[in-house]
Amino acid sequence: MSTYDVAVIGSGPGGYVAAIRCAQLGMKTAIIEKYDTLGGTCLNVGCIPSKALLDSSHHYEDAVKHFEEHGIEIPGEVKVNLEKMIARKQGVVDQTTKGIEFLMDKNKIDVYHGIGSFKDATHIDIAPAGRAGGSAKGKTETIEAKNTIIATGSKPSTLPFIEIDKERIITSTEALKLKEIPKHLIVIGGGVIGLELGQVYKRLGAEVTVVEYMDRIIPTMDGAQSKEMLKVFKKQKMKFALSHGVTAVERKGDEVVVKAKDKKDNEVEFRGDYVLVSVGRRAYTDGLNLDAVGIKTDDRGRVEVDGHLKTNVSNIYAIGDVVKGAMLAHKAEEEGVVVAESLAGQKPHIDYNLIPGVVYTWPEVASVGKTEEQLKEAGIEYKTGQFPMRALGRSRASGDTDGFVKILADKRTDEVLGVHMVGARVADLIAEAVTAMEFRASAEDISRMSHSHPTYAEAVKEAALAATEDRALHI
Structure with missing residues (x-):
């Protein structure tokens, strides 16, 4: 032995x-x-x-x-x-x-x-x-x-009444190896996995409808990110049914029928050729x-x-x-x-508070620290600095103008409590925020650091300036 x-x-x-x-x-x-x-x-x-x-x-x-x-x-x-x-x-x-x-x-x-x-x-x-x-x-x-x-x-998790057949009613595992592009992919769950794979097949030509139980997508992230990404996805022609609780999923040959109830308890029906069940793990x-x-x-x-x-x-x-x-x-x-x-x-x-979360759609979404909703719930007084990506020369040069950087700082001490981003390459950019917060930096500390120009990272400096004295330079 x-x-x-x-x-x-x-x-x-x-x-x-x-x-x-x-x-x-x-x-x-x-x-x-x-x-x-x-x-x-x-x-x-x-x-x-x-x-x-x-x-x-x-x-x-x-x-x-x-x-x-x-x-x-x-x-x-x-x-x-x-x-x-x-x-x-x-x-x-x-x-x-x-x-x-x-x-x-x-x-x-x-x-x-x-x-x-x-x-x-x-x-x-x-x-x-x-x-x-x-x-x-x-x-x-x-x-x-x-x-x-x-x-x-x-x-992957499922709902008790859904039978995953791995052919038409699938999880993320099967969605990674489809042999055809769906005509209409219905995604149950507006979290990270559903949005990422939904965007993949939307780009390739599928109609995509996301059915989400909560009243917003990526509900664990900052509300401003949810709002921005919903706007972006709708611009990309993805469809959303928020505040819809799925009640049944039934396969009829090559068609799948999803039944749900909206917030007024009305029954709604969605029909597609594939259903991706992405309700967590x-x-x-x-x-x-x-x-x-x-x-x-x-x-x-x-x-x-x-x-x-x-x-x-x-x-x-x-x-x-x-x-x-x-x-x-x-x-x-x-x-x-x-x-x-x-x-x-x-x-x-x-420090579990400093484990970043990322959604790898385009634009990307990244967060670390407390959300604005969490700070409000905890009764912590805070200030906000937000800077839009569209105001950056680098974003205009690449054509990636959706998104923003938002910094939440303690109102009394100026310590950074949370950083939330939507934009090009923010999956990489969030590491700057993690580093700053690991060393308990203030918004002013970040605002006084030189950021190379033109870069997406300049949005971090500008958001820090906005949080420090409401003095962002480029907006």
């Missing part, structure tokens, strides 16, 4: 990063992965493939709608080759997952493919999973681990045999942990989507590092 200092169950961003950091700190480490490839949801059917399709569809849309204004003429009709687009996406995924295999070899981490389940607190059975996690014949092996990190991630603990070691879960199936990510069993930890908090790859990575360094006797920390 092989013995390890640490065993990690799950090889997504949280799991593989935890394993690498443990190995760097001198621990003998194993990682257990149910599927044939490493990388978890994010690399295989989440973050990476969706961004590949977002970029490909963006290039197509630019070619069709915007090249001519830049003086670029393409003879003949610009066409979509969806099969080739999907193949490129898969190529990106394959290259990325092979990179994780390389990192495992480099750090001398033993990789086991199979379903890991607890035999007891220090022994893990690994049963053969077969291709893509299916059942398979073979011998179960057991390893011993002084410590274990659960990093099994999440799976659930913690995935299937097959772990948590009962064998008495690990507690909450009412949503998430593994309960303390402030150090330790479960009620002293040598078992849990990180990422399988525990409470935002289901974000970079949050999982930070938690993986925290556990590894804690096991090594170090004193790491995470």
Whole structure:
């Protein structure tokens, strides 16, 4: 029987990063992965493939709608080759997952493919999973681990009355490998995943209708971002049914019918050829045999942990989507590092308030810190500085004039409490806000930093000026 200092169950961003950091700190480490490839949801059917399709569809849309204004003429009709687009996406995924295999070899981490389940607190059975996690014949092996990190991630959620057939009624996993462009894609859920994949297929020619239970899209983000993105999406001809609760989804051959009730309790019907169910994700603990070691879960199936990510069993930890908090790859990575360094006797920390959130539509959406709604609810006095992207020379040069940067600062101390952005490349730009807030910068601190011209980043400086003394220079 092989013995390890640490065993990690799950090889997504949280799991593989935890394993690498443990190995760097001198621990003998194993990682257990149910599927044939490493990388978890994010690399295989989440973050990476969706961004590949977002970029490909963006290039197509630019070619069709915007090249001519830049003086670029393409003879003949610009066409979509969806099969080739999907193949490129898969190529990106394959290259990325092979990179994780390389990192495992480099750090001398033993990789086991199979379903890991607890035999007891220090022994893990690994049963053969077969291709893509299916059942398979073979011998179960057991390893011993002084410590274990659960990093099994999440799976797409659904509604109790919806039967996902993976053909016409689909989740994000199937939406990443369609063989045809939908004529009318109905998206249930106006959150990150639904909006990103909805925009992909809208660009490629589908009619897209988003049905959202709440009264606004991306409801967890700042209200100003929701309002701006609704305006942008409508300009892009996406349709929205807000404050609509879905009551039934029924397939009739190649047609899918979605029934919902609006806020006046009127029944509304939507008909399309595909329905994407994107109503969130659930913690995935299937097959772990948590009962064998008495690990507690909450009412949503998430593994309960303390402030150090330790479960009620002293040598078992849990990180990422399988525990409470935002289901974000970079949050999982930070938690993986925290556990590894804690096991090594170090004193790491995470400020969950400073984990940024991003929507990779175009324009992009990014946030860190408190929203205006949260500050109001908490009774914190604050001031606001907002600057529109359309006022930037860089935005006019690129033609990306939608969006803004909004800075919320403490009214008394001027400390930055939240930064919310919509615009080109704000997914990258939000890192400036995270850095500033990590060092507890004031709006004035940011306003006095030189920002290169012309850049999108100038909007951050201008918003900080607006928050400091209401003295933005370029509006």
